[in-house]
Amino acid sequence: MAEIIIDHVTKRFGALAAVDDIDMSFADGEVACLLGPSGCGKTTLMRMLAGLEQPTSGRILFGGKDVTRLPPGKRNVGMVFQYPVMYPTLSVSENLNLPMKYDKSVSPAERQRRVDEVLDVLDMRPMARAFIEDLDIGSRQKVAIGRAVARQSEIVLFDEPTTNMGVNAKLQLIHAFKQVTRRLRQTIVYVTHDQTEAMTLADKIALMKDGKILQYDGPHVLYSQPSTAFGGWFMGNPGMNFIPATRQTGGIASPILAQPLPAPSHLPQGEITIGIRPERVEMSAEPGPGSVPGVLVDQAVGIAGRYLTTVRVDGAKVKVNTAGAPPVGLGDTVHLSVPHARVILFVDGNRVAG
Numbered sequence: 053m054a055e056i057i058i059d060h061v062t063k064r065f066g067a068l069a070a071v072d073d074i075d076m077s078f079a080d081g082e083v084a085c086l087l088g089p090s091g092c093g094k095t096t097l098m099r100m101l102a103g104l105e106q107p108t109s110g111r112i113l114f115g116g117k118d119v120t121r122l123p124p125g126k127r128n129v130g131m132v133f134q135y136p137v138m139y140p141t142l143s144v145s146e147n148l149n150l151p152m153k154y155d156k157s158v159s160p161a162e163r164q165r166r167v168d169e170v171l172d173v174l175d176m177r178p179m180a181r182a183f184i185e186d187l188d189i190g191s192r193q194k195v196a197i198g199r200a201v202a203r204q205s206e207i208v209l210f211d212e213p214t215t216n217m218g219v220n221a222k223l224q225l226i227h228a229f230k231q232v233t234r235r236l237r238q239t240i241v242y243v244t245h246d247q248t249e250a251m252t253l254a255d256k257i258a259l260m261k262d263g264k265i266l267q268y269d270g271p272h273v274l275y276s277q278p279s280t281a282f283g284g285w286f287m288g289n290p291g292m293n294f295i296p297a298t299r300q301t302g303g304i305a306s307p308i309l310a311q312p313l314p315a316p317s318h319l320p321q322g323e324i325t326i327g328i329r330p331e332r333v334e335m336s337a338e339p340g341p342g343s344v345p346g347v348l349v350d351q352a353v354g355i356a357g358r359y360l361t362t363v364r365v366d367g368a369k370v371k372v373n374t375a376g377a378p379p380v381g382l383g384d385t386v387h388l389s390v391p392h393a394r395v396i397l398f399v400d401g402n403r404v405a406g
């Protein structure tokens with residue numbers, strides 16, 4: 053069993069808490085992504101898991117064992133970093149074999165079996181004898197993944213392994229990663245600032261900001277039910293719309309709503325904002341029972357025939373992502389409906405309903 057427990061871990065650099073009292077666990081056999089903007093503390097947390105950095109306070113446990121003070125070599129974790137150290141004049145097979153070579157508990161036959169298995173999973177048999185220096189960057193990173201998993205440690209850490217890779221190499225690597233993790237079921241922690249990568253790879257995503265984990269959930273929940281306005285903004289391209297709202301006797305009113313929303317029973321004091329994803333806003337040339345009028349002020353073609361438009365409603369600008377071209381031209385009046393069930397209500401940046 054290799055559950056990872058992060059028990060109230062803080063890392064300070066002078067006055068800055070790069071990791072601020074994180075208290076969570078990653079389940080055995082789970083692929084967890086640490087996702088967040090630059091500087092949020094992902095790498096620092098990862099380096100503490102790897103043993104390259106000591107927490108200022110708190111404990112880290114692997115499979116129930118306290119590893120907080122253990123050096124990297126004693127933690128039995130595999131690691132893949134942005135720029136892994138590879139041995140250019142050794143073959144792919146020899147590089148895969150290397151981390152196991154001095155492990156007396158693994159027989160040469162078992163080592164070979166593991167190398168062969170990884171070569172199969174990564175679809176790299178034909179390259180087994182090729183030298184690393186002759187491979188492109190994507191294939192090198194595949195070997196790095198293979199090397200980290202071949203020793204079959206229960207935990208493998210990945211720190212932005214696709215940085216500086218072209219789109220094709222990146223896709224190949226993600227495919228290889230999925231093959232490997234599906235087959236070997238190690239506990240994986242994968243750091244990235246790329247939400248598409250996290251959504252594709254992770255069983256669960258830990259969204260980080262300012263040294264804290266804001267939310268730890270499956271990709272779908274993180275996207276559709278962000279616990280913070282930051283999460284709604286950060287996830288999605290573009291992120292959620294945020295429209296100001298006010299408390300009234302009939303409920304919560306906003307320029308984007310034809311009818312007020314029923315207010316939740318214990319609505320905290322503070323600034324209310326309505327959150328709605330651009331693809332959840334419905335657009336029509338004609339007014340309908342639940343629609344409000346606006347003016348189409350901007351439009352762009354997105355991928356796969358989708359259009360991203362901006363509609364001004366009162367003072368608010370609403371992004372709308374539609375499956376086809378908008379029904380009116382730029383500068384014309386258009387009608388927007390926001391299904392109440394799709395609305396998320398935030399008070400002071402935290403979700404209170406929806």
Ligand SMILES: Nc1ncnc2c1ncn2[C@@H]1O[C@H](COP(=O)(O)OP(=O)(O)OP(=O)(O)O)[C@@H](O)[C@H]1O
Pocket residue numbers: 065068070088089090091092093094095096097245
């Ligand atoms: N050795 C260090 N000394 C001082 N400050 C540091 C050190 N390492 C990290 N920091 C600071 O801690 C904060 C978190 O950095 P960290 O590298 O963990 O963030 P990150 O989320 O991994 O960012 P990126 O995606 O840019 O790598 C940043 O403000 C960074 O400047």
